[in-house]
Amino acid sequence: MSATPPLPLLKRLPPAVWVAVTWCASTLFTLLTTVRFPGETEPGKWPAAQLYRWDGLTFLVVAAALTLVGSRRLPGRPLSALALLLTAAGLVTTTLGVGEVPLAQFLVVDVALYFIAAAHRRRTGVIALSMALAMLVTWMAVRLLSGWDVGMSAELAVALVTVIAWLLGNATHRTREYADKLSAQAAEQAVTAERLRIAREMHDMVAHSIGIIALQAGAAARVVTTQPEAAREAMTAVENTGRETLSGLRRMLGALRQADHGEAPEAAGLADVDALAAATTAAGVRVDVRRLGERRALPPDVDLSAFRIIQESVTNVVRHAATDSCEVSIDYGDDDRLSIEVADRGRGSGTRTDTGFGLSGMRERVALHHGEFTAGPRPEGGFRVTARLPVPAPAEAR
Numbered sequence: 056m057s058a059t060p061p062l063p064l065l066k067r068l069p070p071a072v073w074v075a076v077t078w079c080a081s082t083l084f085t086l087l088t089t090v091r092f093p094g095e096t097e098p099g100k101w102p103a104a105q106l107y108r109w110d111g112l113t114f115l116v117v118a119a120a121l122t123l124v125g126s127r128r129l130p131g132r133p134l135s136a137l138a139l140l141l142t143a144a145g146l147v148t149t150t151l152g153v154g155e156v157p158l159a160q161f162l163v164v165d166v167a168l169y170f171i172a173a174a175h176r177r178r179t180g181v182i183a184l185s186m187a188l189a190m191l192v193t194w195m196a197v198r199l200l201s202g203w204d205v206g207m208s209a210e211l212a213v214a215l216v217t218v219i220a221w222l223l224g225n226a227t228h229r230t231r232e233y234a235d236k237l238s239a240q241a242a243e244q245a246v247t248a249e250r251l252r253i254a255r256e257m258h259d260m261v262a263h264s265i266g267i268i269a270l271q272a273g274a275a276a277r278v279v280t281t282q283p284e285a286a287r288e289a290m291t292a293v294e295n296t297g298r299e300t301l302s303g304l305r306r307m308l309g310a311l312r313q314a315d316h317g318e319a320p321e322a323a324g325l326a327d328v329d330a331l332a333a334a335t336t337a338a339g340v341r342v343d344v345r346r347l348g349e350r351r352a353l354p355p356d357v358d359l360s361a362f363r364i365i366q367e368s369v370t371n372v373v374r375h376a377a378t379d380s381c382e383v384s385i386d387y388g389d390d391d392r393l394s395i396e397v398a399d400r401g402r403g404s405g406t407r408t409d410t411g412f413g414l415s416g417m418r419e420r421v422a423l424h425h426g427e428f429t430a431g432p433r434p435e436g437g438f439r440v441t442a443r444l445p446v447p448a449p450a451e452a453r
Contacts (some may be wrong), residue, residue, distance in 0.1 A: 070170040074126040074140070077166045078119070081159040082147065088159075111150040118143040122163060133171040137183050140164050141190045148194075155206035156194055158213050161187075165220035172224025173231075180228070184221045188214060255363070255416050262413065266373040267296045267338040274339060292337060299334075324358035325385060331366055332383065340373050341380040348387035357444050360420040361385070361395055367413050368397035368440040376401025376438060392426075393444045400437040417442065 091097055125139030144160045151157065164187050172180035191214050198205050275289035332342035353361070365383055372381040378401030386394035414430050417440070421428035427443040 070129050071126040074129060074163055074167050075123060078122045078163040081162045084159050114146045114150050118146040129167055129170060133175055133179055134182060137167055137186055140167050154204040155210040156191060156213060158216060161213050165217055169220045169224040172221050173227040180221060180225060187217050262370050264296055266370045268293050270338045270373055323362045325361055327362055328365055335369055342369060342383060344383045346385045350387055353446060357446055361393060361444060364395055364417050364420060364442050365397060367417055371413055372399045391446055393446055395442045398437060398439040
């Protein structure tokens with residue numbers, strides 16, 4: 056079994072690392088903007104007087120500590136972590152000679168806001184967004200009330216980027232929820248499909264056996280007084296069929312337990328048709344099996360479906376056809392298709408309506424393989440069931 060490929064490095068980094076790296080990059084960028092680079096007549100931002108003094112450096116160290124603590128709290132206590140990051144952004148901004156919280160200082164808040172909206176409940180994300188916008192509004196209000204310069208347009212841009220970060224995180228959260236919902240629905244559908252498959256298997260197995268038992272028991276009842284030996288043989292056949300049915304049920308339950316432990320259970324297939332024909336013939340309805348074309352290995356699901364269709368069709372002959380024989384044809388002629396036909400010349404075909412699970416179950420099996428299925432009276436009398444199952448690819452022999 057091949058190992059699962061590891062995730063890319065960027066996807067393996069936890070949110071705390073992203074927040075810390077963003078803070079370091081934004082702080083370095085801010086310091087670089089205070090330096091005049093070649094080709095510039097002046098720095099991008101004039102540094103405040105306290106930027107390189109002891110108080111500015113103290114604010115910088117405190118902001119770094121708050122950022123590290125906040126990044127560690129982000130997964131478990133998102134709102135507390137965001138409060139620390141907002142405080143750190145405010146402390147760093149006070150050391151700059153600017154009239155607003157610059158975008159570089161607020162990037163660490165935007166990154167944290169994205170992770171909060173993506174990983175936590177919508178209510179938590181909305182509260183975090185409100186905290187971030189409230190901090191910006193409070194900052195501008197304090198400067199306005201103090202009569203200081205205010206960079207309103209720049210602050211509106213910062214607020215817009217903050218809202219966009221929240222929207223991206225919220226979209227990621229919704230996408231994850233939708234993917235989880237689809238996964239749960241797929242698992243539920245798989246369970247339902249497995250239950251239906253087991254129900255079909257149980258019906259096909261039990262219906263065939265009960266049909267044979269009913270036929271043998273009826274024969275025994277008719278000759279019990281005139282031919283005791285024949286009646287004894289018929290009841291012996293009833294006993295054997297009952298034991299075989301119980302054994303088959305035990306094997307099926309065992310296969311289900313094996314499947315629970317990851318083991319591949321064995322399934323019936325066309326190789327078992329001869330045994331089916333022999334058991335039905337012994338019960339009084341002769342089954343002639345004819346194979347056309349070169350026998351080849353089939354995919355397990357096609358092999359099982361083909362056998363169950365034949366088994367159910369023969370069961371219907373035993374129960375409803377009022378005849379003593381039927382013919383089973385298996386045509387391997389087409390490389391990409393398997394053809395099956397079960398026909399009889401019985402007089403009771405008119406009673407075989409599609410009110411039970413037999414014909415509908417066969418139709419379902421064929422439909423699962425995108426094949427063709429027909430069932431109905433023959434013009435010359437009797438009943439015919441035909442199925443054509445696509446064979447998608449060669450399979451290993453059973």
